[in-house]
Amino acid sequence: TKVAVDGVVAFRKSLASLGPCPGHHIIYVNPFRPLSMVTGLVFPPRGWLSHYAQKFSVYAADGSTILSSVAVGDAIPMYWLADAEALKVVTSDRHTFRKDIEAYEVLEIYGKNLLTTEDDEWRRHLMVTGPSFNEGLYALNWSKTLLLVQEWFEEIDNKSKDAESLIDLKSSMDQITLLIIASAGFGMHTPWSSTSNMHAKVKANLLSDEVMPFHIALGTTLQKLFTKVLIPSFAYNLPFQVPWLSEEAKVTNAAFGALKIHMSELVLSARMGGGDEENLLRRLVLANDAAQEAEGSKKGTLTDDELFSNIFIFLVAGHETSAHALSFAILLLAIYPEVQDKLRKEVMSVWPTEESYKNATFKGSFDKLEYTLAVIRETLRCFPAEPRLPKIVQEDCDLPGIRFESSKPASSVSTSFDGGPTNLALSLDDIQQTRFSVPIRKGDMVVMDIWALHMNPLVWGVDAHEFKPEHFIDTDTYRWPRDGFLAFSAGPRGCLGQRFATTSAVCILARLVRRYEILVPENLAGVKDREELKRRLLKWTTGVTLTPTNAFARFRKFQ
Numbered sequence: 001t002k003v004a005v006d007g008v009v010a011f012r013k014s015l016a017s018l019g020p021c022p023g024h025h026i027i028y029v030n031p032f033r034p035l036s037m038v039t040g041l042v043f044p045p046r047g048w049l050s051h052y053a054q055k056f057s058v059y060a061a062d063g064s065t066i067l068s069s070v071a072v073g074d075a076i077p078m079y080w081l082a083d084a085e086a087l088k089v090v091t092s093d094r095h096t097f098r099k100d101i102e103a104y105e106v107l108e109i110y111g112k113n114l115l116t117t118e119d120d121e122w123r124r125h126l127m128v129t130g131p132s133f134n135e136g137l138y139a140l141n142w143s144k145t146l147l148l149v150q151e152w153f154e155e156i157d158n159k160s161k162d163a164e165s166l167i168d169l170k171s172s173m174d175q176i177t178l179l180i181i182a183s184a185g186f187g188m189h190t191p192w193s194s195t196s197n198m199h200a201k202v203k204a205n206l207l208s209d210e211v212m213p214f215h216i217a218l219g220t221t222l223q224k225l226f227t228k229v230l231i232p233s234f235a236y237n238l239p240f241q242v243p244w245l246s247e248e249a250k251v252t253n254a255a256f257g258a259l260k261i262h263m264s265e266l267v268l269s270a271r272m273g274g275g276d277e278e279n280l281l282r283r284l285v286l287a288n289d290a291a292q293e294a295e296g297s298k299k300g301t302l303t304d305d306e307l308f309s310n311i312f313i314f315l316v317a318g319h320e321t322s323a324h325a326l327s328f329a330i331l332l333l334a335i336y337p338e339v340q341d342k343l344r345k346e347v348m349s350v351w352p353t354e355e356s357y358k359n360a361t362f363k364g365s366f367d368k369l370e371y372t373l374a375v376i377r378e379t380l381r382c383f384p385a386e387p388r389l390p391k392i393v394q395e396d397c398d399l400p401g402i403r404f405e406s407s408k409p410a411s412s413v414s415t416s417f418d419g420g421p422t423n424l425a426l427s428l429d430d431i432q433q434t435r436f437s438v439p440i441r442k443g444d445m446v447v448m449d450i451w452a453l454h455m456n457p458l459v460w461g462v463d464a465h466e467f468k469p470e471h472f473i474d475t476d477t478y479r480w481p482r483d484g485f486l487a488f489s490a491g492p493r494g495c496l497g498q499r500f501a502t503t504s505a506v507c508i509l510a511r512l513v514r515r516y517e518i519l520v521p522e523n524l525a526g527v528k529d530r531e532e533l534k535r536r537l538l539k540w541t542t543g544v545t546l547t548p549t550n551a552f553a554r555f556r557k558f559q
């Protein structure tokens with residue numbers, strides 16, 4: 001009883017502490033604790049502050065770019081930020097706004113790593129891993145991507161008897177991003193064809209005593225990450241069989257174990273000077289060993305387990321995010337043919353001949369493909385892989401917000417990318433804006449509400465809810481709002497792999513539109529209403545990252 005009474009007292013105290021900040025919402029499950037991984041698909045319902053799909057609509061309803069709430073379970077006061085200025089303060093100051101480390105522990109599968117650490121420990125990981133992300137790595141990534149895209153195209157053309165093919169985008173993008181990372185990350189070039197029928201290959205492997213081959217282990221670990229995080233460790237050693245659970249645990253265990261064996265071998269081989277392939281893992285091992293030698297000690301460098309953990313986290317951070325972003329981008333190109341035409345025009349001007357297209361280099365092409373990059377960024381604005389990131393406040397401070405009021409009643413428009421009401425039509429001229437300051441205390445949680453920021457019309461204009469790559473193109477009269485785009489987060493804890501990811505994505509999209517026309521699936525070809533197409537094709541669910549669930553498009557080869 002005492003615990004319950006203390007809980008109620010703490011909850012009421014937290015609610016009162018929210019003071020003048022609009023919102024005062026009550027959250028029933030803290031969305032950044034493991035329980036919400038289980039409840040997330042069904043709870044909370046749409047329209048609640050803590051449901052992803054609400055985007056900016058709750059802020060519009062409350063007339064504020066900062067909202068407050070308290071979570072029932074842990075009574076932590078939470079402040080939700082869809083304000084570009086407040087978010088800039090948060091991302092710039094990693095000491096006051098610390099990562100919510102508890103929310104990341106599940107990703108310490110092989111040990112601590114860059115994504116899951118803070119302070120001096122984080123710096124140590126960054127010192128070793130950061131310098132490897134440079135132009136040399138991006139050029140390598142570009143050339144590996146070119147090779148794999150070509151293999152993918154050949155597979156598409158071989159399979160289809162006529163010039164058209166229906167493509168399962170999610171599975172194709174999962175495969176290509178996996179092969180790119182295997183190649184640029186580990187120096188393991190795996191032909192496209194050998195990764196088909198993975199499920200059957202995993203089953204066959206479990207029946208044998210052999211260590212799972214590298215690319216199967218790699219694909220399976222990424223696929224089973226959720227299982228690994230959710231299945232308690234005792235389930236791996238149960239003396240009896242439990243339907244589904246025992247099989248899942250066995251596959252998961254075999255894959256994670258095998259990947260570690262392969263990583264150990266690759267590290268050893270890099271140390272012995274073996275393997276002539278340039279790749280990320282090799283760079284990390286050599287950088288770490290060189291630092292140890294220079295220091296004359298292992299202090300300030302990484303253990304082998306930490307090296308594995310970092311390389312694995314690069315896979316996790318980079319694989320699904322890139323695959324899903326590309327799937328959404330290709331779907332959007334099918335739904336917006338005028339954007340596709342504009343993109344193709346740019347690509348044709350950069351690669352006018354067959355020769356320039358085939359031998360395109362990173363240096364010679366990437367910076368010229370400005371609209372292509374804008375398509376990727378706009379896709380990530382509309383579908384950010386990580387829609388929300390929590391931070392824990394380390395000292396009392398104030399955050400700037402905007403209260404706004406429309407002189408006309410805001411009308412709810414159904415222009416969402418997922419079928420639910422997401423945005424309120426606001427005419428900026430009709431809005432009265434007042435700046436205000438929100439006092440935040442040590443121990444509170446602030447939520448970087450990235451999706452809401454991306455749909456905030458005060459930042460992106462009244463067409464914030466529309467897919468328009470021009471949002472990211474500067475003109476004489478427009479400079480795109482750098483602080484309004486947080487798909488890669490920003491500041492010192494921003495994405496280390498941002499340029500790595502955009503290199504591959506730009507390369508894939510540019511090659512794709514040069515060779516194929518992208519169309520909606522045949523059964524939707526007669527649908528003229530764009531909103532209807534968006535509702536049908538741009539469905540998503542929440543997983544480790546935002547995941548498309550109906551990502552199919554038709555590719556028609558140009559003759």
Ligand code: HEM
Binds near residue numbers: 116315322380497498
């Ligand atoms: C479209 C693709 C990608 C998106 C949208 C994306 C997004 C993000 C975001 C939002 C964060 C901040 C996460 C947080 O604070 O918890 C992050 C961090 C990170 N990302 Fe990415 N990422 C992408 C691709 C990649 C790739 C390809 C790599 C590596 C090869 C990578 C490596 C990392 C790492 C290491 C961090 C942690 C940085 C730190 O905490 O200091 N990401 N990414």
